Amino acid sequence: MVEPDSMSVVELYHVHVSSAENTQGVSARGTIKKKEQKKTLTHHLYFCMRxxxxxxxxxTEIYFSLYDSGKQKYLTERFLVKISKEGFSNYIEKLHSNCTVFTDLGNSDLNKDVYLVAHIMRIGKMLYSDSSKKTDKAVNQTQVFKRPHGVAxxxxxDYLTSKESDNEEKEFSMKVYQVEEKDFHQLHEFIIRQSGKFSALSTHINYGVIFSVKMLHGELRTIREENPLLFKNVSLTSKLGFPDVIMxxxxxxxxxxxLDKGEFERGGKSTGKNIEVTVVVLDSEKNVIKNCLWGASGMEGVSEYNSMIIYHHNSPAWAENVRLTLPIDKFAGAHVRLEYRHCSTREKSDxxxxxxxFLRLMDKDGAAVQDGQHELYIYxxxxxQKLENCGYLSLPAFAKDYEGNHEASGQFSRSHKEMISVKTLLCSTKLTQNVDLLALLRWKSHPERIQESLQRVLRLGDEELIKFLQDVLDALFALFSTEDGNSTAxxxxxxxxxxxxxxxxxxxxYQHFKPVMDAYIKNHFAAALVYK
Incomplete structure (x- = not known):
């Protein structure tokens, strides 16, 4: 018999674990089951462009990502390989810049619907033709644009789900296709489903992109220690979302x-605009946050990110993913600004x-911007220069933005027929989008609300609790006893x-979290009363 009143929390936890393990060892008939082999929960894919x-x-810039065609969504952020106009073999910026590891794939990510997708971008003139090569030397090109070229x-x-993936490195070759620019964002889907209009890139040799992959299993820390040479100078490409195990x-x-898609007005032009989106992030002091934007892994962080340009099109779809990595203290009061520019085909035009x-990154209660689609107003x-003092922050960023004054009319007028659609996804072990969890973690600032916060935590979603397990336990144990080891109210x-x-x-x-709990008790835990 266990007497919970006379036992400490730590003892109670250990009793709980051992009894759970015992019950799992006995089947419904009461016979002892063989202990199952421990299942590997985390996998990583080593990728090298050959x-x-x-x-x-x-x-040329080639952006690689893993894509699940069944769910129609990207599993990972993008990885960039740059190629100079002289060709691939003449240009590898730094050793290994053509290799990456796609990290933290779960068992459900290794399925038959997973594709490697390569988006190939041309970096240069708005319009390129072979004849323009001859004049190139005479004119120093001032404007450089990112333009869609092809997709593979x-x-x-088969490789991810077969046994051979355990240790064999495998090489693949993929053909490059092109499509009308307005459909570039969905060309990968056209190729996978063999639908829509697209054609193979016309060239003498279309053996396309050659790459190799190799599966790695287990905890990344261990794999790195076992394969130091494999990871030398190799960038890591993160999963969009959390791994199955957060240590x-x-x-x-x-x-x-x-960056999803936009709707822009023609504005007196007979043809569509060539629209480039520039992304910048500003802090609460209205200063641009330097080097916090990544269009892909395998590149340096930049202070502003420029999108690709769809030629003469007022309803462009970009489908480009940008990672914002900010210091935690910069999030409060920060916002993203998207600037729209028309780019002329004429060489000399600015x-x-x-x-x-714009989009605020945090609400006034301190909860981070919610995941999902945001249809933003365009001003x-x-x-x-008018943008420099961020005078627009008193305005609403979107229809249900309650922090902006919808009645205000300032120096910026809203363009009612225009809009842009973006999606956001937060992957943070330190920021939460959940107000109830926030109230618990910040209990010191509102001691009068502690009881209410604790009640609400009981109703929290599993994933949010697990993600912040260490912080939640720290807060709970701090509330459980005073520093000298006495109980509290x-x-x-x-x-x-x-x-x-x-x-x-x-x-x-969450069975696999038991080691996480044990690691917490061993390394992070301190609360005197619990041991009484």
């Missing part, structure tokens, strides 16, 4: 901004600003919350 069989004629896809399903001490603070949108502006309710968390960890979904 060759590129096209001569684009200008500098390769199904990795204590894992720190991540990434916000992904997915890019012309015609409007902007008219032709003068970059909240000890009873805290005990309830702790038991419900232990219960959660016992479910099959």
């Amino acid at each position: 060759d590129f069989g096209h001569h684009v004629g200008e500098d 896809v390769q199904n990795l399903g 204590p001490g894992d720190v991540r603070n990434d916000l992904y901004l997915f 890019k012309k600003l015609f409007g902007f949108s 008219k502006c032709e003068d970059t 909240h000890s009873g309710l805290v005990f309830h919350v702790l038991v419900s968390i232990f219960n959660l960890l016992d479910g099959s979904k």
Whole structure:
């Protein structure tokens, strides 16, 4: 018999674990089951681009990502390989810049629908033709644009789900296809489903993109220690979302901004505009946050990110993903600004600003911007200097933005027929989008609300609790006892919350968190009363 009243929380946890393990060892008939082999929960895919069989004629950027065609969503952020106009073999910026490791793939990510997708961008003139090569030497090109060139896809399903993937490195070759620019964002889907209009890139040799992959299994830390040479100078490409196992001490603070599509007015032109979106992030002091934007892994962080340009099109779809990695203290009061410029085909013309949108990264309660789609208002502006003092922050960023004054009319007028759609995804072990969890973690600033916060934590979603397990436990144990080891007014309710968390960890979904809990008790834990 266990007497919970006379036992400490730590003892109770250990009893809980051992009894759960015992019950799992006995089947419904009462016979002892063989202990199952421990299932590997985390996998990583080592990727190396071997060759590129096209001569684009200008500098080229290839963005690689893993894509699940069943769910129609990207599993990872992008990885960039740059190629100079002289060709792939003449240009590897730094050793290994053509290799990466796609990290933290779960068992559900290794399925038959997984593809490697390569988006190939031409970096140079708005319009490129072979004849323009001859004049190139005479004119120093001032404006450089990112333009869509082609897409290649390769199904990795058989490799990822077969036994051979355990140790063999495998090489693939994929053909490059092109399409009308307005459909570039969905060309990978056209190729996978063999639908829509697209054609193979016309070239003498279309052996396309050659790459190799190799599966790695287990915890990344261990694999790195075992294969130091494999990881030398290799960038890591993160999963969009959390791995199945979050270990204590894992720190991540990434916000992904997915540039989806826009609707812009013609504005007196007979043809569509060539629209470039520039992304910048500003802090609470209205200063641009330097080097916090990544269009892909394998590149340096930049202070402003420029999108690709769809030629003469007022309803462009970009489908580009940008990672914002900010210091935690910069999030409060920060916002993203999207600036829209028309880029002329004429060599000497400057890019012309015609409007902007913005999105706050945190609400006034301190909860981070919610995941999902945001349809942002577009405000008219032709003068970059007008943006400098961020006078637009009193305005609403979108229809349901309650922090902006919807009645206000200032120096910026809203363009009612225009809008842009973006998506955001927060992957952070330090920031939460959940107000209830925030109230618990910040209990010191509102001691009068502690009881209410504890009640609400009992209703929190599993994933949010697990993600912040260490911070939640730290807060709970701080509320459980005073520094000299005496109980507090909240000890009873805290005990309830702790038991419900232990219960959660016992479910099959979170079984693999037991080592996390043990690691916490061993390395991070300190609360005198608990040992009494």
